[in-house]
Each structure stands twice: as C-alpha cells, then as structure tokens.
Amino acid sequence: EVQLVQSGAEVKKPGESLKISCKGSGYSFTSYWIGWVRQMPGKGLEWMGIIYPGDSDTRYSPSFQGQVTISADKSISTAYLQWSSLKASDTAMYYCARLGRMWGNFDYWGQGTLVTVSS
C-alpha cells in the first residue's frame, strides 16, 4: 500500500528555521516525483515545488523560489521542505503528494503538516 507519512504539527516564532518531512513507503521512492502543496487557512491549494528523489532534480513554483528549499534523502525514502527564516504568512497546512507516472496528477497525498508561525 502506497503511503506518505508527514511529520507532526509545528509551532514556531518568526525568524526561526524549520524542516518538515514526508516519508514514502509501499512503492519505489526513487522512481516518482514528490511535490509540496501549501494550503493557507480557509484557502485553496498552491503548488510549491517538486523533487525527483532518484537524482534530486528539483523544480520550484516562481511564487516559492528562494522562499523554501526542497530536498530528499533516498536512503530513508524521505522528502523535506524547509525554511531558513519563517514569517507569520507561512502559517498553513503543507501537503506532500506523489506525482503519478503519466498524467501530471498527484495520485497519493500525505496527511498534511500544520505549521503555525506566531510570536
């Protein structure tokens, strides 16, 4: 069974750093892209970026380029999303999702990680 399990909720202060994770199982982790999607409170879905764990090829949405870093450790089947200096506006639910092989869609999703940034 394909599963993406994300790390738990975080409460941080502005200016702090953070790295959240997404562990894949039940499939060949290195053979599928993993994307990250933001959902701000009460809002819609926004694609942030995507990584191919096989070779760490990474693409970013222009809206998020330079704001976050996406990485992966294929030895432990885990993808990461990190911030070097959080802002209150980073408060959101963050989802990782597996990109299906052929159709450009996200076929499996993690349960989400809620990040709250508040002083």
Place this chain on the structure above:
Amino acid sequence: EIVLTQSPGTLSLSPGERATLSCRASQSVSSSYLAWYQQKPGQAPRLLIYGASSRATGIPDRFSGSGSGTDFTLTISRLEPEDFAVYYCQQYGSSAWTFGQGTKVEIK
C-alpha cells in the same frame, strides 16, 4: 503560468441532484494533464479524475470528467451525502502545476 478559474464558487444543491462544476484555463491545456480532486474538511485532497475524463481507482461512476482545450467540466450525476466537499481542478504544463481556486458543493 496557466491560470485555472473555477465556477461557481459555491454550488448549493440537495442530495440526489446533479452537480456541474466548471474549470476554465487561461490558455489551452493538454487533456492528458487535467485532473480533479475532492477535499473534505480536515482531510487531504483525493484524486478523482485524471487525464480530464478517467476516474481514479475506487472513484464511483457518478463522477465524470469531460472537456478539452480551455474548458473542462466535472459532473456528479446524483449527489450523495458524502459528496458535499470542495473540488479543485489542476493542470500540468511546462514543468509547472497550477490549481483552480476551488468550488464548494454545499447542502441546500
């Protein structure tokens, strides 16, 4: 970047009624790369339709997708109580993915 505009923003219907949701793209989208998702409160999105018209695994046949070019439609033939949720369209093109802003289907 291709912008997806969904309409209406909210659809108020009763169980058993037909729901028709629209997704319009700012430029032509390959039908192969248009998907629909359902999201219920407190849950992650779930893939419903891919390739504009193919149902994902386990999705009931009351859900159907159609369209091409810049106009796509998700139809729910007869609403079940569990179908009241928010629906998003999504496209892929030129190494970028975008989502529509969502349509909420609520109980009338």
